[in-house]
Amino acid sequence: MEGNIAELGQYIGAGLACIGMGGAGIGVGTVAGNFLAGALRNPSAAAGQTATLFIGIAFAEALGIFSFLVALLLMFAV
Numbered sequence: 877m878e879g880n881i882a883e884l885g886q887y888i889g890a891g892l893a894c895i896g897m898g899g900a901g902i903g904v905g906t907v908a909g910n911f912l913a914g915a916l917r918n919p920s921a922a923a924g925q926t927a928t929l930f931i932g933i934a935f936a937e938a939l940g941i942f943s944f945l946v947a948l949l950l951m952f953a954v
Contacts, residue, residue, distance in 0.1 A: 886950055886951060887951070889950040890947040890948075890950040890951045891947075893943055893944075893946045893947035893950055894943065894944070894947050895943070896939060896940060896942070896943025896944075896946075897940045897943050897944055897947075899939070899940070899943075900936050900937055900939050900940025900941075900943070901940070903932075903935075903936030903939070903940075904933050904936045904937065907929065907932035907933055907936060908929070908933065911925060911928075911929045911932075
């Protein structure tokens with residue numbers, strides 16, 4: 877069984893690019909957890925910070941989607 881080194885590099889690179897998706901999950905959890913901690917300490921200010929919560933989650937998810945796109949490009953690009 878003979879392996880192609882370029883194909884092996886594609887798979888390794890795609891796997892490494894997928895680490896960013898895990899980082900996005902950690903980022904969303906951190907943003908939501910910190911919002912919840914702040915909202916429980918000061919409930920009157922929670923309504924004013926809801927937009928910031930959604931912006932933070934959107935940025936973290938966008939980076940996760942970007943890393944997924946990079947992984948797909950590494951897998952299926954010629």
